[in-house]
Amino acid sequence: METLGSRTLDSIKSDFPIFRNRPYLAYLDAAATSQIPSMVLESMVDFEVNFRANVHRGLYPEAELATQAYESARTQVAKFIEAEPSTVSFTSGSTSSLQMLAELLANRLSPGDNILVSSMEHHSALLPFRRIAAERGAMLTTIPHDADYRLDLPTFKLMLNSRVKIVVITAASNVLGTVNPITEIVAEAHKHGAIVIVDAAQYVAHLPLSVKEWGADAVVFSAHKMYGPFGVGVLYLQSSLGQSLTPTALGGGMMTEVTSSITTFAEAPWKFESGTPNIAGVIGLAAAIHYLTALGWPNIVQREEELARLALVGLLSLNDIKIIGPLTMHDRLGVISFTVPGLHPHDLATLLGEQNVAIRAGHHCAMPLTSSIVASGVARASLGLYTTEEDIARLIQGIKAARAKLS
Amino acid sequence: MDSIYRDHILEHARHPRNFGVLADATKQARLANPTCGDVCTIYLKIANDAIVNATFDGHGCALSTAAASLLTEHLTSMSSVAPIIGGVTMPCLNEAEFLTLLGIEPTSGRLDCALLPLRALNAALK
Numbered sequence: 001m002e003t004l005g006s007r008t009l010d011s012i013k014s015d016f017p018i019f020r021n022r023p024y025l026a027y028l029d030a031a032a033t034s035q036i037p038s039m040v041l042e043s044m045v046d047f048e049v050n051f052r053a054n055v056h057r058g059l060y061p062e063a064e065l066a067t068q069a070y071e072s073a074r075t076q077v078a079k080f081i082e083a084e085p086s087t088v089s090f091t092s093g094s095t096s097s098l099q100m101l102a103e104l105l106a107n108r109l110s111p112g113d114n115i116l117v118s119s120m121e122h123h124s125a126l127l128p129f130r131r132i133a134a135e136r137g138a139m140l141t142t143i144p145h146d147a148d149y150r151l152d153l154p155t156f157k158l159m160l161n162s163r164v165k166i167v168v169i170t171a172a173s174n175v176l177g178t179v180n181p182i183t184e185i186v187a188e189a190h191k192h193g194a195i196v197i198v199d200a201a202q203y204v205a206h207l208p209l210s211v212k213e214w215g216a217d218a219v220v221f222s223a224h225k226m227y228g229p230f231g232v233g234v235l236y237l238q239s240s241l242g243q244s245l246t247p248t249a250l251g252g253g254m255m256t257e258v259t260s261s262i263t264t265f266a267e268a269p270w271k272f273e274s275g276t277p278n279i280a281g282v283i284g285l286a287a288a289i290h291y292l293t294a295l296g297w298p299n300i301v302q303r304e305e306e307l308a309r310l311a312l313v314g315l316l317s318l319n320d321i322k323i324i325g326p327l328t329m330h331d332r333l334g335v336i337s338f339t340v341p342g343l344h345p346h347d348l349a350t351l352l353g354e355q356n357v358a359i360r361a362g363h364h365c366a367m368p369l370t371s372s373i374v375a376s377g378v379a380r381a382s383l384g385l386y387t388t389e390e391d392i393a394r395l396i397q398g399i400k401a402a403r404a405k406l407s
Numbered sequence: 408m409d410s411i412y413r414d415h416i417l418e419h420a421r422h423p424r425n426f427g428v429l430a431d432a433t434k435q436a437r438l439a440n441p442t443c444g445d446v447c448t449i450y451l452k453i454a455n456d457a458i459v460n461a462t463f464d465g466h467g468c469a470l471s472t473a474a475a476s477l478l479t480e481h482l483t484s485m486s487s488v489a490p491i492i493g494g495v496t497m498p499c500l501n502e503a504e505f506l507t508l509l510g511i512e513p514t515s516g517r518l519d520c521a522l523l524p525l526r527a528l529n530a531a532l533k
Contacts, residue, residue, distance in 0.1 A: 344468035346443050347412075350517060354410050362442055375444030376468075405412060406420065406469050 002388055005299030013386045015039070015291075026357045026391040031174050031335045031364075031382035033224045034205060036288075040228055043287035044280040054276055056253055070279055073286035074269070080289045081219065082210040083236055089269035090282050093233035094201040095124040097220035100235060100272065101197055102128030103248040108165055108195075111137030115166045116159055116194075118143045118151055118180070119372075120173040123365045125199045129168055138165070142368070149176045149325045156185070160192045167196045171203035171219075175364050175380065176325035177308075177335035179207065186215045195241070201225055205384070206304055206333050208297045217241050223281060227385070228288035232281035235272060242268035249274045300385065307383050307392065308334030314396040321399075324370075324378050334383035337364075343403055345379040351402040357394050411470060411511045411521075420469035425479035429462040436530035437465070440519050445471045449479070449527040458482050463527075468520050474509055475524035481508055482528070500525060 002009040013019045015037040018027070027035060051065040058064070071085075078085040091097045109115070115129050119142050133140040141159060144152045151169075167189045172179045186196045198216045200209055205226035211219050218241070223232040237245070247254055247265055251274035257264040265271040292300070309329050315321050315338055324337040340348060345361035352359055362377040363370040370377050381395055429435075429450035437448040445467030452460040461482035463475040481500070500508065505525045513521045 344443070344445075346468045346517065346520060347470065350470075350514075351412065354412075367441075371444070377443060405417065 004303040004385065005296050007295070009386070009388050012295075013388075016386055017041070019386065022356075024356045026394045028381040028383065028387065028391060028395060029358045029360050030205070030225070030384035030387075031202060031380060032360055033230070034227045034384050035386065036229065036284075037227055037291055039291060040284045040287040044229060044284040047280050047283050055279055056270075066279055069283050069286075070277070073282045076286045076289055077234055080209070080293070081234075081236060082212040084239065086268055087211075087236050087239050087242055089235045089237065089242075089272035090277050091220075091233040091235050091272075092231050092278065093224070094122075094199060094220045094222040095233075097233045097235040098124050098197070098199065099128045100249060101218055101220070102132045104245045105166060105195065106132040106136060109133065109136035109138040112163060113138040114161075114164045115140045115168065116143050116156070116164055116189075117141075117168040118170060119145045119369055120151070120170050120176060120178065120180075120366065121168060121369075122170065122174055122199065122201070123367070125168050125170065125197075126368070129166065143169075145176070145178070148327075149173075149178055150331075151178070151180050151185075153181070153184070157188055160188060160194070162192055164189070164192055164194045167194050168199070169196065170199040170201075171209075172200075172206070172333050172335070173325070173366075173369075174202045174335060175337050175366050175369055175378065177333045177337070178326055179203065179331040179333060181331070182214045182216060186217075190215070202333065202335065205292065207301060211236055211238075223285040223288060226285075226288055227291055229278075229281045229284040231278050232285050234285075237268060237272070239268075242272075247271045247274070251275045253277075295385065303385075304334050304383055304387075305329050307387055307389070308332070308336065310389060311336055311381060311383065311392045311395070314392055315399075318396065318399060318403075324373055334387070335380065336382070337378040337380045339374055339378055340399060340403065343399075343406055345377050347406055348379050348399065348402050351405060352395070352398045355394065355398050355401070357391075357398045359395070409512065411513050411517065413511060416470065416473040416509070416511060419473035419476040423463075423472050423476040425462040425476065425483065427462055427464055429460060431460075432462075434531045436527050436533075438523055438527040438530055440467075440471075440523055443468065443520065445520060445523055447471060447475055447523045447527045449475070449524060449531050451482070451528075451531050461528075463524060467523065470513065470517055470520040471523045474505075474521045475527075477509055478505070478524045478528060500528075 016035045051062045053063040053066040055067045055070045078088045143156045195217045197218045200221040204221040217238045219236040224230045254271045254274040320341045349361035359381045432450035434451045439446045446465040450462045461479040
C-alpha cells in the first residue's frame with residue numbers, strides 16, 4: 001500500500017474533490033497548478049458565508065473577524081517561511097509579486113548597472129527585469145546552466161561585480177526540475193552588494209522554505225501551486241529593504257494619512273497592499289499551509305523523491321527518450337521534462353490527454369531556455385502529493401502507445 | 408471527446424502528400440507557430456489565375472503535417488470553377504470549412520496546429 005507518512009495515498013486522494021469526481025484522472029501537471037483539497041475550499045466558503053466583510057476598515061464583528069482571519073493568515077505564512085509577519089505582503093500571484101518588485105527597484109538602477117538572471121527563469125521573472133534594465137540603461141545578463149542542467153556557479157561568481165545590482169534566481173526550475181543552491185547564491189551576491197530576488201513558485205510546495213536560511217532580500221510564490229486557490233501570491237521583502245522601498249501601487253489601505261497635498265504611507269507590509277485584497281484567497285492559502293504542514297515535510301519530501309525517481313527510471317527505460325534536466329534526484333524536484341524522438345510534444349500531450357493522463361507540452365513560459373534545447377518545446381510531467389505509482393505507470397504506458405500510434 | 412488522431416489524419420501524417428519544395432512556384436509563404444516550433448511553407452504555382460500546383464515543406468506535429476498534406480491535396484484537385492478573388496482562384500476555404508475538410512474537431516489548444524497550413528496559404532495568396 002502506498003503511503004505518505006502515516007496516511008495512505010487513497011486517503012490523501014480523497015482529500016481532493018477532483019479525484020472523487022474524476023477518478024480516472026492521472027494528474028501530472030502540478031507544476032502548472034496543483035489540485036485543491038476540500039479543507040482549503042471549506043475555509044474559503046466559511047469566510048464567504050459566515051463573516052464576509054472587508055478587512056481593516058469595519059468596526060462591526062464580521063469585519064473584525066475578517067481582519068483577524070486575514071492577519072492570522074499572514075502570521076501563518078510568515079511562520080511557514082521562517083519570516084516576520086511584517087515582511088509578508090499578499091499579492092495576486094508570483095507574476096504580480098515580481099512585477100511589483102521590478103517597479104519598486106527600478107530607481108536603484110543607473111546606466112551601466114547589471115541585472116543577472118538565470119537561464120532557468122520563467123517569463124514572469126525575466127520580462128519585468130528586462131524592461132526596467134532597458135528603461136534605466138542597464139544591462140541584463142544571463143547566468144548559464146551546465147551540461148547537467150545545473151546552474152553554472154563558477155561562471156556566476158565570475159559575473160558578479162559592483163555593477164550587479166539585482167540577481168533574479170528561481171529556487172527550482174519549472175522546466176528542468178533543478179533546485180538551485182539559494183543560500184550560496186545569496187551569500188556570493190551579497191559580497192558584491194546585489195539584491196537577490198528568489199522565485200519560489202515551483203519550490204514552495206515541495207521542499208521546506210526558510211527565508212532566514214536563504215538570506216534572500218525578496219522571495220515570491222503563488223498559492224495555487226501549493227494546494228491553495230488561484231489569485232493569491234506572496235511577496236516577502238527582507239525587513240530593512242521593505243521599509244526603505246516606496247510603494248508603486250497606490251490606493252486604499254496602504255496609507256495612514258492623505259491630505260490635500262500629502263500622502264503618508266502605511267508601514268510594510270500594508271503599504272504594498274493597495275486596494276481590497278483577495279481575502280478568501282488569503283484564508284485559503286493559510287489553510288493550504290496548514291494542510292501541507294500537517295502532512296509533515298520529511299514525509300512529503302521522501303514520498304515525492306521516491307515517485308520522481310520512479311518516473312525518471314521509467315522514462316529512461318524507453319528507447320531514445322531524452323530527459324531535459326538532471327538525471328539524479330540530488331537537488332531535483334519531480335518536475336520532469338523530456339523529448340521523445342519522432343513524437344512532437346503536442347501530439348504526445350494530446351494523445352496522453354485522450355487517455356486521461358494530464359501532462360503539459362510546449363515552452364512552459366521559459367522560451368529562452370526551452371527553445372535553446374528544442375524548437376518544438378518539451379513534454380513535462382510534474383508530480384504532487386496525490387501522485388501514485390499507477391499514475392507514473394500510465395504515463396510510461398501512454399508514451400509507448402502514443403509512439404506506436406504515430407510511428 | 409473524439410480523437411483528432413483519426414485514421415486519415417495518421418495516414419497523412421505518416422505519408423504526407425505534396426511534400427517538398429516546388430521548384431517553379433510563383434507564390435510561397437512561410438509561417439511558424441513559435442509556441443510549438445512548427446514551421447510550414449506553402450508553395451503555389453499559379454497559371455491563368457488558377458492554382459495549378461501546390462506543395463509544402465517544414466516540420467511540425469502530426470496534426471499540422473496532416474493538415475498541410477490534406478490542404479495541398481485539396482488545392483491540386485480543385486475544380487476550375489472556383490471563384491477568382493484578387494486575380495487568383497481561391498481555394499474556397501475559411502477556417503470552419505478547412506476543419507470540415509480535415510474531418511476533426513481540434514480542441515482550442517491544438518487549433519493553431521491545424522490551421523497553420525491554411526494561414527500560410529492565405530499569406531501566400533496575399
